[in-house]
Amino acid sequence: MTPFSQRIRILPLTVLLASTGAWAQIQPVPENVLQLSASATVEVPQDLLALQLQVTREGTDAAQVQTHLKGVLDAALVEARKVAQPGQLDVRTGNFTVSPRYGRDGRITAWQGTAELLLEGTDFARISQAAGRIPGMAVSQAAFRLSRGQRELAERDAQAQAVASFRAKAGELARGFGFGGYTLREVSVQAADQGMPPRPRMLAMEAKSAAADAAVPVEAGRASVLVNVSGSVQLR
Known part of the structure; x- marks a missing residue:
């Protein structure tokens, strides 16, 4: 390596150190x-209430379990929509699952399914009355918030x-x-x-x-x- 090339490599470092020192001096x-x-x-x-309604079904045939849950949820939606009002009572579906249950030998012994319906709004009376009238489902959770x-x-x-x-x-x-x-x-x-x-x-x-x-x-x-x-x- 030539002396000239060594000076070219060292010069930026020297300038950087000098600049850093000057910057530190001017910062109060x-x-x-x-x-x-x-x-x-x-x-x-x-002032906001959310009620979660749930139905659970168990059987040996997954399709039958799903059909039963769908029927209960459809009927619940029809009933809830009769009294739904934006903001006061909003209606929406929650989780809908069908999962297997296994025996000790690792084989499927049954199927268990769950369907959820959510009622949410600021009209507590309307929501609680609607929940009581919905057939085939029970309240599984109640939550209040702002x-x-x-x-x-x-x-x-x-x-x-x-x-x-x-x-x-x-x-x-x-x-x-x-x-x-x-x-x-x-x-x-x-x-x-x-x-x-x-x-x-x-x-x-x-x-x-x-x-x-x-x-x-x-x-x-x-x-x-x-x-x-x-x-x-x-x-x-």
């Missing part, structure tokens, strides 16, 4: 920067409270450290739902009439929407 070290966070929680009633509109309202409320708390805390800390005020450097806002467990009341004994007997008793809980504001401020 942040001073009087305060990291802090604030949060706010708003609790609101859960609708999109309810969640957005709660999130805006919690966000306003969290931002106000962040600003108040930043001002208080600035004065506590002997500064007159602060300017915002960076901020992050995060929101999350903290839903409480559903509380289905499967208590037919509470019914007072024949009409009430057909309805599935349910009772919604409350959900908490949490907003956290975190970031840094420059004390001045």
Whole structure:
């Protein structure tokens, strides 16, 4: 290798090191920067109910099991669609499966199938009454949560409270450290739902009439929407 070629290879590294050193020298070290966070929680009633209805069938013939499930699901859809209303009561099908069951010798001994129907909406009375009238299916799960509109309202409320708390805390800390005020450097806002467990009341004994007997008793809980504001401020 010639001396000239050695100089060509070394020169970029020398330039890079010099540039890195110069860049480090011109970057000021942040001073009087305060990291802090604030949060706010708003609790609101859960206004969306989802009921999952299910039918299970077992037999030695897979086709017969499937036909039975299809018949029950078709009848359930006809009944549910009579009272369906967009937003208040939406109807859709869930899982539909037929799977084999095996014996000790590894051979198929039977077939087991499951079909699901989902009722979801904000009209709890309409949903629970529809579930009680659907033939051949039983409620397997009840879940409550916040609708999109309810969640957005709660999130805006919690966000306003969290931002106000962040600003108040930043001002208080600035004065506590002997500064007159602060300017915002960076901020992050995060929101999350903290839903409480559903509380289905499967208590037919509470019914007072024949009409009430057909309805599935349910009772919604409350959900908490949490907003956290975190970031840094420059004390001045």
